[in-house]
Amino acid sequence: MTIRGLSVFTWTQGKLYLREPIATFFTIFFAPLLLVLFGLMYGNEPNEVFGGLGSMDVTVPAYLGIIIVTVGLIGLPIQTSVNRELGILRRYRVTPLRPLTYIVADVTSYWVMALAGVVALVAVGKLAYDVRFEGSLPSVLAGFTLSTLAFLAIGFVIASFAPSARVAQTVGMVVAYPMMFLSGATIPYELLPPTVQRIADFLPLTYVVRLMRGLWVGEPWSELWPNVAVLTVVLVVCGAISARFFRWE
Amino acid sequence: MTEPVIVVEQLEKSYGAVRAVDAISFEVAAGEIFGVVGPNGAGKTTTIECLEGLRAADGGRVRVLGLDPRRDGDVLKQRMGAQLQEAGLPSRLRVGEAMRLFASFYTRPLEPAAILEGLGLADRKNVAYANLSGGQKQRLSIALALVGDPQLVFFDELTSGLDPQARRATWDLVRDVRAKGKTVFLTTHYMEEAERLCDRVMIIDAGRIVALDSPAALVHALGTEQRISFGADGRADEVLGAVRAIQGVERVERSAGRVVVYGQSDRFLAPLLGVLQDAHLSFHDLQTEQPDLEDVFLALTGREMRD
Numbered sequence: 336m337t338i339r340g341l342s343v344f345t346w347t348q349g350k351l352y353l354r355e356p357i358a359t360f361f362t363i364f365f366a367p368l369l370l371v372l373f374g375l376m377y378g379n380e381p382n383e384v385f386g387g388l389g390s391m392d393v394t395v396p397a398y399l400g401i402i403i404v405t406v407g408l409i410g411l412p413i414q415t416s417v418n419r420e421l422g423i424l425r426r427y428r429v430t431p432l433r434p435l436t437y438i439v440a441d442v443t444s445y446w447v448m449a450l451a452g453v454v455a456l457v458a459v460g461k462l463a464y465d466v467r468f469e470g471s472l473p474s475v476l477a478g479f480t481l482s483t484l485a486f487l488a489i490g491f492v493i494a495s496f497a498p499s500a501r502v503a504q505t506v507g508m509v510v511a512y513p514m515m516f517l518s519g520a521t522i523p524y525e526l527l528p529p530t531v532q533r534i535a536d537f538l539p540l541t542y543v544v545r546l547m548r549g550l551w552v553g554e555p556w557s558e559l560w561p562n563v564a565v566l567t568v569v570l571v572v573c574g575a576i577s578a579r580f581f582r583w584e
Numbered sequence: 585m586t587e588p589v590i591v592v593e594q595l596e597k598s599y600g601a602v603r604a605v606d607a608i609s610f611e612v613a614a615g616e617i618f619g620v621v622g623p624n625g626a627g628k629t630t631t632i633e634c635l636e637g638l639r640a641a642d643g644g645r646v647r648v649l650g651l652d653p654r655r656d657g658d659v660l661k662q663r664m665g666a667q668l669q670e671a672g673l674p675s676r677l678r679v680g681e682a683m684r685l686f687a688s689f690y691t692r693p694l695e696p697a698a699i700l701e702g703l704g705l706a707d708r709k710n711v712a713y714a715n716l717s718g719g720q721k722q723r724l725s726i727a728l729a730l731v732g733d734p735q736l737v738f739f740d741e742l743t744s745g746l747d748p749q750a751r752r753a754t755w756d757l758v759r760d761v762r763a764k765g766k767t768v769f770l771t772t773h774y775m776e777e778a779e780r781l782c783d784r785v786m787i788i789d790a791g792r793i794v795a796l797d798s799p800a801a802l803v804h805a806l807g808t809e810q811r812i813s814f815g816a817d818g819r820a821d822e823v824l825g826a827v828r829a830i831q832g833v834e835r836v837e838r839s840a841g842r843v844v845v846y847g848q849s850d851r852f853l854a855p856l857l858g859v860l861q862d863a864h865l866s867f868h869d870l871q872t873e874q875p876d877l878e879d880v881f882l883a884l885t886g887r888e889m890r891d
Contacts, residue, residue, distance in 0.1 A: 343688035347681060422671035429636050430667040430689045430732070431658060551841040 343439055344432070348444035352414070362452045366398045369521075379464040384525050388552070389521050391464040393523055396551035397457060398481060400520035400544045402452040406445050407486025408493065408511040409504070415441075415494035416503035423582045434583075442487050449483050469553040478550045478559075482543040485566040488573035489539070495580040519544045524528040539569050586614050589649060589736055589767045590635060596643035597630050604630040606791035607644065617758065617768040619782035621775060621877070623887075625702045627791040628771035629669060632740050635769065636666050649736060662691060665729035666738040667722075675714035679705055679724055682713065683731055690732035699727045719750040726757055737761055737772040743777060755781050773775060775877040787881060794884045802880045809834065812853060813844040814860075814870040829853045843867075 353359055368389070379389035418424050427437060460466040490507070497503035515521050517531055518540035527535060535541045546562035556563070590612035598606040600656050605627040610619040612641055620628045633639040634646055637653030637660060651660045673682055683696035700706045703723045708716065716724065722742065728739050739758065743751040751774075758781060762768050772778055778785045779799040787794040787802075795802055820843050827845060832852035837844040845856060853872065860867055882888055 340688040347677070347685045350681070353672050367755040418674070421674075422668065423673060425638070426665055426668055426673065426728075428638060428673040429661065429664075429668065429738075430686060431691075432689045433658070513794055 340432075341436055344436065344440040345443045345447075348440055349447055352410070352444060352448050355414075358410050358414070358448075362402065362410060362448050363437045363455050365405065366401050366452055366456045369401070370394060370398060370456060370459055371463060374464055379441070379466065385523065387551050388467065390523075391460060392467045392552075393548055395460040395466045396475075396547040397520050397523065397544045398456055399453055399482070399547045400518065400540050401515055402449050402456065403479075403482050403486050403543055404511050404515060404520065406449045406452070407483065407488075407490040409507040409513075410448070411441075411445055411487055411490035412493040412497060412503040412507045413500055415491070416497050416500035419494075419582065419584065420500050422584070428583050438491075442484070444579055445487055446480065446483050450479070455480060468551060470550045471553065475547070475550045478546045478563075481563065481570070482546060485539065485570040486543070488570050488577065491577035493537070493583060495532070495577045495582060514538050514540045539565065542566055587613050587650065588612060590617075590618075590769065591647040592631075592635075592644065593646075594644035595631065595634060595641050595646060597627075597639065597641050603791050605634070605641075608788065608791070608793050609644075610786055610793065611797060612767060612769060614763060614767055615762065615765065616783045617762050617781060618784045619778040620769075620771045621778040621785055622774065622788040622794075624773060628773070628788065629740055631788070632769065632771050633737055636664070636738055637661070662732065663734055664736045665732055665734035665739065667725040667729045667740060667742055669740040669744075671725075673724075674711040675712065677713050678710050678832070679713070679716070680709040680781040680834065682724065683727060687731045688736060692733060693731050694733045696727075696731060699730055702760070704725050711743060715810065717761045719746055719753070722750070722754060723757065726754075727760070730761065734766060736767045736769065739768065741771055741773070743772065743774065749766060751777065779877045781819045785877065787877075787884065789881075789885050789887075793879065799877060802877065803875050806875055806880050806883055809846045810875070811846055811874075812856065813842055814867040815842050816860075816865060816867045817841075819865055822865075823859055823865055824858045826863070826889075827856060830859065853883075 352362075373394060374391055377390040381387050381389055385393045457466075460489035493503055493510070497506055517527075518524075518535050518538045519527060520540055520543075524532065524535060524541070524544065542562040542565040546559055546566065549559045549562070558580050588611040590610075592611070593609045594607045595605055596603070596607050608627075608631070613825070620631060622628055622691070634641045635653060637657045640654055645704050648660055649663055653660055677685075679700065680696070683700060687693035687696050697706070700709060703726060705720065705723055705727060708720060713721065713724070726739075726742070727737070730731065737773060742758070743754050746754065758768060758770070770782070784796065784798050785802060786796040795807070821838065824836055824838060826845070827833060827843075830852045832843055832847045833856075835846050837846070845852070878888075
């Protein structure tokens with residue numbers, strides 16, 4: 336497999352993703368819309384609950400988590416199981432396309448889609464609420480990439496075990512939606528009641544939100560390492576599970 | 585003698601207690617259209633999937649283009665093309681995109697546009713897979729199997745679900761593939777398809793080879809008589825003696841209003857017509873009946889092939 340082959344496949348996967356209106360909406364337009372909605376309600380005045388930051392300043396990085404969980408736990412499992420159900424994965428298996436190339440191209444295309452959602456979100460946040468950004472772009476990109484890879488790995492685990500696309504969709508949504516609300520991605524962690532905060536501590540998305548909020552305001556990696564550690568473990572464990580149990584047919 | 589393209593020795597594959605393929609051996613020569621026929625569940629798809637490397641055999645030896653499909657899959661897949669049963673494409677993927685995508689998998693692909701042209705899909709280039717007709721989807725699956733310029737092409741139940749007209753058109757396309765010097769290995773449960781299309785046919789039933797030869801040889805080996813029958817009036821009795829004397833005729837039966845002539849070869853048709861004309865005998869509703877692969881299957885397994 337050549338670089339050209341990899342890029343053609345990645346490009347094709349990306350185009351197909353954009354041709355699914357629902358997937359496109361939830362990946363690229365949902366988070367910015369939610370931001371506008373909550374912005375209308377809360378504005379972006381500095382608030383001591385957030386250490387002097389405005390509601391929107393903390394919401395934008397937290398919403399990265401919404402995009403990541405949507406792509407990883409809903410987009411990937413559904414699309415992968417549909418491709419399996421329709422025999423598309425089987426069809427690829429009698430071509431020289433290597434499994435690793437398929438995975439790399441697939442992951443890359445989801446990463447690009449999530450990134451497009453992030454760009455839309457940040458653009459709306461900047462234009463509508465002039466959100467503050469005090470971090471470094473490479474760090475935020477690195478944190479976003481680690482988080483996305485960890486959640487795509489969880490998505491591959493769901494796709495590995497789901498017997499059908501319908502089940503994959505159900506499982507993905509059942510896992511994703513409560514997590515969005517309980518992890519501090521939708522409602523800031525500081526505003527969650529203590530019981531919910533304890534639940535949040537068990538959810539991987541919480542560590543995405545903490546990492547992204549930290550990197551957003553320029554906290555050093557040395558203080559964010561527990562989040563990095565949790566997400567790395569999720570990535571390695573889920574990656575290993577799907578490498579072992581992923582089914583092509 | 586060139587090396588056989590496919591060598592199978594004592595291939596075995598079971599699913600639980602079911603022996604899907606039971607110690608079969610055969611070879612496929614370069615440039616052949618080789619067909620595997622048999623009823624559903626006979627082991628056709630299991631056999632083809634073992635050759636394609638999709639499935640690991642339980643026992644026996646398989647060599648495809650001199651390679652082990654499981655161990656040397658990467659090399660083999662560069663040199664083979666395959667159309668699978670029940671394998672689709674993303675519904676929103678367009679024909680041209682599918683061709684470019686599949687071409688990118690191979691080190692030396694053919695020009696996608698030329699293949700689409702040859703299969704009558706050139707004007708469908710921008711149509712999404714979901715919007716193609718059944719026949720067009722099937723032609724695209726042929727195109728995708730050919731884009732890597734393979735030496736060997738697998739077709740698994742290529743024409744199932746197509747109407748008879750589309751099926752016949754597909755046969756021509758398969759013949760074109762062979763005419764380009766490629767070897768074709770196909771499975772079908774249509775006996776007529778095997779008979780009309782294949783150079784050699786392997787009939788399998790319950791995982792075992794029932795017969796393997798050219799369709800003509802299989803039918804010939806059956807030894808079944810051919811029959812020509814026609815309706816005639818009472819004067820037909822006068823010519824029965826002359827008819828019996830024709831070379832190739834074995835017996836003649838006379839029933840109310842009809843004469844049935846049995847023989848091993850249809851060479852007696854012309855002399856028979858000559859006899860009837862010389863006697864100025866008017867006849868009508870002349871029918872010839874030849875045994876076909878269906879009869880071969882019936883004779884060898886004691887069962888009818890069912891679609």
